[in-house]
Amino acid sequence: MIKDFLKKYWYRYVLGILVLVLVDLSQLFVPKLIGQVVDHLKLPNPDQKYIWLMISWIMGIALGMAILRFFWRYFIIGASRRFEYVSRNFLFEKLMSLTPGYFDQNRSGDLMAKLTNDLQAVRMALAQGVVMSVDATFMAIMTVFFMGSTVSWRLTWLSCIPLPGLAFVALFFGRMIHRRFREVQREYSSLSELTEETVSGVRIVKSFSANDRIHQLFNERSQRNYQSAMSLARVSSLFFPLMTFFAASSQILALSFGGKMVINGTVTLGEFIAFNSYLGMLTWPMMALGWVLNMIQRGRASYQRLMQIVNETPQVQDPKDPVEIEKIEHVEFKNLTYRYPGTERDVLKNVSFSFNRGDMVGIVGTVGSGKSTLVRLLAKLYPVERGRIFINGVDINDISSENIRKLIAFVPQESFLFSDQVQRNIAFAQQKIDFEKVVRYAKLASVHDEIEKFSDGYKTVVGERGVTLSGGQKQRVTIARALYTERDVLIFDDCLSAVDPETEEKIIGALRKNYREKTMIVITHRLKVLKDADMIIVLDEGKIVEKGDHEQLIELDGMYARMFRKQMIEEELECE
Ligand SMILES: Nc1ncnc2c1ncn2[C@@H]1O[C@H](COP(=O)(O)OP(=O)(O)OP(=O)(O)O)[C@@H](O)[C@H]1O
Ligand SMILES: [Mg+2]
Structure with missing residues (x-):
């Protein structure tokens, strides 16, 4: 399914990725320009015109990025939506071609989940997954390169020490959050299922005087729903502080070592400011690497589940050369x-x-x-x-x-x-x-x-x-x-x-x-x-x-x- 799709739409990905790289590159020039403005301001008599020129450059780049961003989204996200559309139709048609025996053995709820959740997971991997992995890898390498080559390699390595922490937190917490999120969804759907069944079966509930029993059941499920939501809240409340912790540690390292270098005169103030912006820009790719690994893993698992449907053969096979019957005699x-x-x-x-x-x-x-x-x-x-x-x-x-x-x-x-x-x-x-x-x-x-x-x-x-x-x-x-x-x-x-x-x-x-x-x-x-x-x-x-x-x-x-x-x-x- 994916192979055929990529064969047909690879050019959209190539275009999208090219544009994406272009956006990333232009983004990388902005801190450099800001640094130059700062250094210029420190001169005895700064030239107003020069500053305006720089500001126009920055604005120009921002505008260009906005336009280019539209295009990579259009190419890549658009392609993944197309994949979703095509595969959903394909899967539906496939399901309709199967005989009742298949539906005896597969619950309709599971099939619904495949056509919604699993398809969505594959789509995410094909869109955000592709975008983020290209974006994150490219940005991480380029940012480090810019930091090292324009400011100082030593300062770069030192400040980057805590950053892999971000990737790990994103990876492990991402997985945990996702698992608990699924649990919340499951509990929620079991609760709404009960609600729906009770409402539509209200005559039976009443005629069997089963109010108490149903109420008890409802309470149990409602409680499970609450507990799963709480366990999700606990993990996700830990997630952001941890992220901030790693990001802040690297800023602290940069400040303590970089500050000294500015005082020594090894780097200029402008360079140091640019360095800090780069460091801030690194947070995102690091996090993204963690997320993206999860996303791709999930997408693969979902894809395998979808392929089960695709590979299903109808229990009733049609003959190769059928005999045509006009009337049943x-x-x-x-x-x-x-x-x-x-x-x-x-x-x-x-x-x-x-x-x-x-x-x-x-x-x-x-x-x-x-x-x-x-x-x-x-x-x-x-x-x-x-x-x-x-x-x-x-x-x-x-x-x-x-x-x-x-x-x-x-x-x-x-x-x-x-x-x-x-x-x-x-x-x-x-x-x-x-x-x-x-x-x-x-x-x-x-x-x-x-x-x-x-x-x-x-x-x-x-x-x-x-x-x-x-x-x-x-x-x-x-x-x-x-x-x-x-x-x-x-x-x-x-x-x-x-x-x-x-x-x-x-x-x-x-x-x-x-x-x-x-x-x-x-x-x-x-x-x-x-x-x-x-x-x-x-x-x-x-x-x-x-x-x-x-x-x-x-x-x-x-x-x-x-x-x-x-x-x-x-x-x-x-x-x-
Ligand atoms: N889809 C199925 N998969 C497996 N076993 C089945 C399936 N449908 C029916 N059976 C089993 O086959 C047997 C015959 O079922 P069938 O539905 O043909 O009976 P029936 O004579 O139509 O009964 P009724 O009068 O209740 O409709 C039953 O024991 C039933 O459990
Ligand atoms: Mg029958």
């Missing part, structure tokens, strides 16, 4: 045994079944029996070994994910809406909203009437700052979103669980009636919904235990029949 699962990447347990065992275009397939079973896993594999969200799933007789591994997702509309078990208008949620990922289509599918998903009643109808914003939809409303909006894509295969993963049974039956029934030619895979806990299904698969602990249509399964009088009878009785009880 036939799907076959063949002895499919499956475990999730990085786990040790088979969640599907020897599953075999097949269906054709236009079929309605029901999948039922106890919780955790592998229903969702089965359809996730068909949607190619997780990798599956060869020879297990075939579409039109082609191994699913030979078909690109893109191709499959163009054919399948998948409504997952957890409904998720973006904080956006209802109509945009339904016409998700489309440039233009076809409003008629939106309404048509909202009607089909039996949610139109309710949307109409919202204050802004289809323009109502849902989510965090908008209207809170009920669980059932959310589910039906996500169904409308899937229908809007007008794919040939619809997969509903238990996505009507929060809707009352009659409405669920009505929605599935209407879909079935309207779309005879579409293939539907319906996972549900309400068996009545599946009475018209062409085939029902009953899963238990990853195995298919029964297979057939409603009548056949009732006749079989097994698990399905038992579950069905139980639901019938419950329904009757509810009616009474």
Whole structure:
């Protein structure tokens, strides 16, 4: 990532560094000029004109430096911002190319931190890091050189003795301050996380009468936040006095030895004043050396973390020469045994079944029996070994994910809406909203009437700052979103669980009636919904235990029949 970037933008760095060196050089002449003014003032009859000339020079240099400073900042800081921009987009795109398995294993908070903190650390190293290391090294060498050559080498060495102390303080304290600062940030985010969760989960907190417990938790975290802030304050309050101590010691050395030299007449007063300004100018590069080492170290560590994302390969690999599928005519699962990447347990065992275009397939079973896993594999969200799933007789591994997702509309078990208008949620990922289509599918998903009643109808914003939809409303909006894509295969993963049974039956029934030619895979806990299904698969602990249509399964009088009878009785009880 960095290599490509530097290859493209090296000239900006070269230009920036050149300008930076120019600024440093001009800066170095100022004390010399001031020294000359002082010595001139000591002459019996100083020439006013000469002094004005010198002042104009100093002003001219200052102006030139101001302009040049703009340019090196523009070149170097600008380049690093460019790096941040390009890499952030690149990383985001990379993340989007990864499959859900990656996100099972990496918490979103960590990913957020990588895209913000780590990227920032790399940017800092590329901007301030580069600038400071060039600036500090060059300035330190040149200043010492000017001091030694124009005043006295002996005085220079003597006065510089305490200066490495500055670099060490900057290095070690810098590291400590940074560590504690991170700690403060961590504590702070854990505190705000708790606050946010408690506020958004306030109904649960109240209904469980958990006020005291939450309050205690809050207090604990709040206290940790305070303590970490204090420990940071302690270190940073020590930092500046220490810096001043080293800087002042070198001034004292300069005064005591240099003063003697002025009295002896070895150096002039003007030279001595110039010397002192140079010494003051050395403080910064010394400190900078310490900071910069930290910065570059941090930048490297962050860069390595970012490269982990870059080097991540999607768990689902796309084939080199994909077979293009126009329509899904036939799907076959063949002895499919499956475990999730990085786990040790088979969640599907020897599953075999097949269906054709236009079929309605029901999948039922106890919780955790592998229903969702089965359809996730068909949607190619997780990798599956060869020879297990075939579409039109082609191994699913030979078909690109893109191709499959163009054919399948998948409504997952957890409904998720973006904080956006209802109509945009339904016409998700489309440039233009076809409003008629939106309404048509909202009607089909039996949610139109309710949307109409919202204050802004289809323009109502849902989510965090908008209207809170009920669980059932959310589910039906996500169904409308899937229908809007007008794919040939619809997969509903238990996505009507929060809707009352009659409405669920009505929605599935209407879909079935309207779309005879579409293939539907319906996972549900309400068996009545599946009475018209062409085939029902009953899963238990990853195995298919029964297979057939409603009548056949009732006749079989097994698990399905038992579950069905139980639901019938419950329904009757509810009616009474
Ligand atoms: N991303 C995942 N990584 C690892 N294991 C998983 C993952 N998702 C599900 N599992 C495990 O796989 C098994 C089957 O899960 P699955 O979600 O397919 O069940 P399900 O039949 O859909 O259940 P439910 O009716 O509760 O939705 C479970 O034991 C679950 O713990
Ligand atoms: Mg499930």
